[in-house]
């Protein structure tokens with residue numbers, strides 16, 4: 001980010017995370033901020049656009065069962081989805097071919113080559129893994145790592161830019177963790193950045209990317225006295241519950257301090273049940289065997305970005321008075337994330 005007003009931070013955030021995903025997934029830089037890649041028809045621009053189209057069209061085709069099933073080619077959303085998906089798959093296959101050629105070239109018994117340097121390399125080194133599964137995983141990474149984290153981070157910057165006192169606390173934490181101005185953050189930054197983690201948790205409580213968790217019940221279940229037969233598709237309403245006063249004091253207030261660990265050890269204000277339900281209601285990365293596979297990477301990326309931004313800048317909200325949400329599979333801000341960045345003295 002540069003000093004001054006940024007008209008829509010979401011665009012910059014999306015590029016930054018595209019770059020990080022390519023590093024983690026392929027150990028390759030996309031140079032998403034280079035002049036060539038900023039072009040609307042470049043690989044990174046098309047990837048980001050395709051991911052958004054896919055998210056949007058999945059929602060539309062899901063809601064339009066009859067058209068989708070009987071005459072898929074007549075559905076505009078379905079046609080757009082196919083084209084966008086083909087592009088993401090093309091990028092995935094290109095990266096897989098490149099990495100396979102690289103693995104063939106290197107001597108994996110040499111100490112410097114023993115550890116894989118990317119997620120893709122780890123998959124390709126696994127024995128008996130179907131290449132179609134690997135392609136599916138890489139496509140999922142490119143799709144899952146785009147709108148989710150961009151939207152989460154956009155809301156986070158919005159919340160922070162409206163709360164200078166929270167920014168100052170993140171700034172203080174960055175000074176504690178990294179006392180010299182130009183030094184690198186330590187490898188255990190995620191454990192050390194306790195307050196910044198609370199900021200992330202609080203922002204994801206108020207502005208989660210998903211309504212809740214969707215599952216098809218494998219067995220009959222009784223919930224609150226209602227019998228729900230097996231094979232029913234249910235969606236838990238965590239987002240709604242996170243905004244109810246019976247679970248969170250002043251639920252719409254942005255208060256990272258509510259996630260302080262010590263509150264959960266001893267508290268006279270809340271019953272044990274209240275505290276446990278608070279913790280279990282806010283599960284932005286989901287829970288269980290299908291939990292977000294990139295939870296730790298995403299949290300680390302967001303911690304680093306927040307620490308670096310608050311270290312350098314003061315942020316001030318200069319956008320629309322109210323930021324709502326639109327739902328295109330994941331929730332997104334319904335207005336540009338317009339923020340003024342001023343260098344800290």
Ligand code: HEM
Pocket residue numbers: 021140141142144145146148149152209210213214284285286287289290291292293294295298
């Ligand atoms: C703040 C950022 C993110 C949030 C809030 C988030 C949230 C979620 C949620 C709620 C799910 C659904 C899990 C379920 O159905 O139980 C999910 C799944 C998934 N996420 Fe994330 N995600 C984030 C970032 C990322 C990133 C950066 C990547 C990839 C680089 C990613 C890749 C995936 C994949 C591949 C799945 C599917 C896992 C499966 O079905 O087994 N996510 N994520």
